[in-house]
Amino acid sequence: MHLATERLTARYHGRPAITEVSLGIRPRAITAVIGPSGCGKSTFLRCLNRMHELSDGGTVEGRVLLDGTDIYGAGVDAVQVRRRVGMVFQRPTPFPTMSIYDNVAAGLRVNGVARRRMGEIVERSLAQAALWDEVKDRLHGSALALSGGQQQRLCIARALATEPEVLLMDEPASALDPLATQRVEELMVTLKQAYTIVVVTHNLQQASRVSDYTGFFYLGDLVEFDQTARMFTNPSDGRTEAYITGRFG
Amino acid sequence: MTALVGMLSALAVLPLILIFGYLILKGASSLNLEFFLSNPVPAGQSGGGVAHAIVGSGIIVGLAALVGLPVGIGAGIFLAEYGSGRLGWTVRFVADVLNGTPSIIIGIFAWTWIVRPQGHFSAFAGAVALAVILIPLVARTTEEMVRLVPHSLREAALALGYPRWRTSLSIVVRTALAGIVTGGLVGVARVAGETAPLLFTTLGNLNFSTHVTEPMQALPLQIYVYATGPFPEWHRLAWAASLVLILLVFGLALVARRVAANRYGTR
Ligand SMILES: Nc1ncnc2c1ncn2[C@@H]1O[C@H](COP(=O)(O)OP(=O)(O)O)[C@@H](O)[C@H]1O
Ligand SMILES: [Mg+2]
Numbered sequence: 001m002h003l004a005t006e007r008l009t010a011r012y013h014g015r016p017a018i019t020e021v022s023l024g025i026r027p028r029a030i031t032a033v034i035g036p037s038g039c040g041k042s043t044f045l046r047c048l049n050r051m052h053e054l055s056d057g058g059t060v061e062g063r064v065l066l067d068g069t070d071i072y073g074a075g076v077d078a079v080q081v082r083r084r085v086g087m088v089f090q091r092p093t094p095f096p097t098m099s100i101y102d103n104v105a106a107g108l109r110v111n112g113v114a115r116r117r118m119g120e121i122v123e124r125s126l127a128q129a130a131l132w133d134e135v136k137d138r139l140h141g142s143a144l145a146l147s148g149g150q151q152q153r154l155c156i157a158r159a160l161a162t163e164p165e166v167l168l169m170d171e172p173a174s175a176l177d178p179l180a181t182q183r184v185e186e187l188m189v190t191l192k193q194a195y196t197i198v199v200v201t202h203n204l205q206q207a208s209r210v211s212d213y214t215g216f217f218y219l220g221d222l223v224e225f226d227q228t229a230r231m232f233t234n235p236s237d238g239r240t241e242a243y244i245t246g247r248f249g
Numbered sequence: 250m251t252a253l254v255g256m257l258s259a260l261a262v263l264p265l266i267l268i269f270g271y272l273i274l275k276g277a278s279s280l281n282l283e284f285f286l287s288n289p290v291p292a293g294q295s296g297g298g299v300a301h302a303i304v305g306s307g308i309i310v311g312l313a314a315l316v317g318l319p320v321g322i323g324a325g326i327f328l329a330e331y332g333s334g335r336l337g338w339t340v341r342f343v344a345d346v347l348n349g350t351p352s353i354i355i356g357i358f359a360w361t362w363i364v365r366p367q368g369h370f371s372a373f374a375g376a377v378a379l380a381v382i383l384i385p386l387v388a389r390t391t392e393e394m395v396r397l398v399p400h401s402l403r404e405a406a407l408a409l410g411y412p413r414w415r416t417s418l419s420i421v422v423r424t425a426l427a428g429i430v431t432g433g434l435v436g437v438a439r440v441a442g443e444t445a446p447l448l449f450t451t452l453g454n455l456n457f458s459t460h461v462t463e464p465m466q467a468l469p470l471q472i473y474v475y476a477t478g479p480f481p482e483w484h485r486l487a488w489a490a491s492l493v494l495i496l497l498v499f500g501l502a503l504v505a506r507r508v509a510a511n512r513y514g515t516r
Contacts, residue, residue: 051408083410093405097423107409155405162410 002027002196003048003085003166006063010043013057017043020062021222023215025166030188030197032211032228034204036243039217041200045168048198049085050078066166083111086164090171092151094143094158101139103154107162121161129157130187149180156187160195167191169199173206185210204244208232216240269495276492279485288457295482299490301457302471305372308459309451309467310441312376317383317440318433324384325391325429330417332392341392344385355381356446364450372458372465375451379440386439390432394425431505438501442494444469468494 003025010018018040025031033041046052047060050071063070071081094103104122113121122139126132131153135146143154152172159167169188173181188197188210201207207214208228215225216237224231224240235241283298290297324344328337347355359378364370398421406420407413422429447453452464453474459465468490475487 049408051404054404054407079410079412082408087408089401089405089408091401093399093401095402095405095420095424097426106406107411110409110411110415158409 002067003198004065005044005047006065008044008047008060008062008064010040010047010052011057011059011061012043012055014059016220018047018217018220018222023222023225025196025198026213027196028192028194029212030192030199030210031213031215032207033198033200033215033217034202034207034243035217035223037202040220041202041217042170044217045087045170045198045200048166048168049087050081051087053078083107083162084164085166085168086159086162087168088152088155088159088170088172091175092148092155094146094151094154096142096144098143099140100135100143100146100154103143104157104161107158111162122157125157125161126154128160128191129153130183130190131157147180149176149183152176152180152184153187156184156191160191164195166196166198169197171200171202174202181206204232216243218243272488272492272495275485276488276490279489280492284486284489289455292478293480293482297486299466299468299471299486299493301454302466302468302490303493304457304459305451305454305465306441306467306469308461309372309375309447309465310379310437312373312461313379313383313440314433314437316376317380317436318387320380321384321387321436322391322429322433324388326395326417326422328388328392329395330421340388344388347381347385348389351445352378352382352443353445353449356449359446360449369462370450370452370464372451372461372463375447375465375467376461378446378450379443382443382446383436383440386436387433390436391425391429394428394432395421397428398424427509431509434501434505434508438498438505441501442469442498444473448473468497 005021005023008018008021008023009016021044033044035041043052046055048064052058052060060072064072066081066084069076095106098106101122104125105118108118108121123132123136126135131150134150135154138145143151146154152175156167156172172188173184176184185206188199191197192212199207199211211228213225214228214231216223216231216235216239218239224235224237226236231240232244235244283296285298285303286300287296287298288301289299324340328341328344331337332341355378359374359381363374363377367374402424403416403421406416411420447467447470451467451470453470454464454466472487472490472494475483475490478484
């Protein structure tokens, strides 16, 4: 198991948003996190790279093991964890003052990567994010001039540049049009050859299309976790069945 | 509704148009090389210029900006990024009180604490008074500009492994920079026209002087003296000087606009 949570509870100002979630995430596979809105999907994801503690009143109990080490253990630096576990958000967040090139290089700069290696890494990351051909002639132009879908792939390239081990994606396509969504989904399937991906989605078709494993959250509990194919055809919990057949959510 | 809003907007810009038009009418004809390059001639004679006041204003306002901009911008960044605690509340409160304090009172304090102990008026004391006005002004606009930066950008940087201080400086402040510079320029323009605090501090000077430890002339003071004096020649020069001061403020505001628009994309 590459990444695992043990009795993970996350609170906002003392109120739990997820409760005692224990879950193992397979390496080089896509794990989808589904559930009705407000059930704690984003909170769960943000516990995996220590972003939750930056929220107002955010606290965490339990353990999150990355390659066997608890990322909440004493002496573990949250900044280092975030460099190993990359994140892509719902809305594209290119840095507006930076060029396309500088956006991708941003994480490299804080990691102290040598300048002469940077060009090569930026190209590789943009290629991995299937964006290189579209932007190679305007690397030093504004990132804001890109379309929404391109901006999101730019953010994926930016996250990949620092070579994280895990990629967390919080509804990465929900702000995009169908065509751009399709591109991002294809991209995820390609990326899982090299990365462990955890993706939050409220789109069940998307979860069934791209993911290998699925976890269903409901009111802060992990109700069910299984192989995607099995969960969508033969869920073992009544609440899961009700959700995936569209009876609530 | 639209008509009403249109009328109200017209009403809002009307004073500027009237002031500007009247100043051009009264002052433009006096704007010649002599006005900018020479110092005053003895009272009652005609001719002369306000070179000493232009240079004086430049020195006093420049000194005030040299101190006021860094301190104000620094305070504003602090307020936006770390100002949620008690210290932040206090700094914000003090800044708001200072912003609401009439500038003449700040002049009186500068006189009490600098001019009186030193025993003489000085450009330095005036620069301090202007800096005290500038700092809270710039601090609050900087804070607002930094707060306008979407939270999502900060999160994106932190998720990339940016340390907190680096997120503040190279992402948040950099994104807000155009707005911060604009706020700074507007603040400088505002203090460049202050008169009351200078009356108690730099006093004014009929001669050309670049010594910051001595009384110095400044455009607003010059206008005050000339406009209230008995000679028509002085009145003419006061109009011209007023026009120059307005043009200066206008210029700074225009530069501020350019800065705000000049970056990747538009806002
Ligand atoms: N910053 C926050 N402060 C307080 N409560 C929050 C915050 N963010 C989320 N919550 C609460 O935590 C619960 C889970 O939210 P979230 O993880 O965002 O759900 P999801 O991503 O599944 O829609 C919700 O009840 C929400 O109201
Ligand atoms: Mg969410």
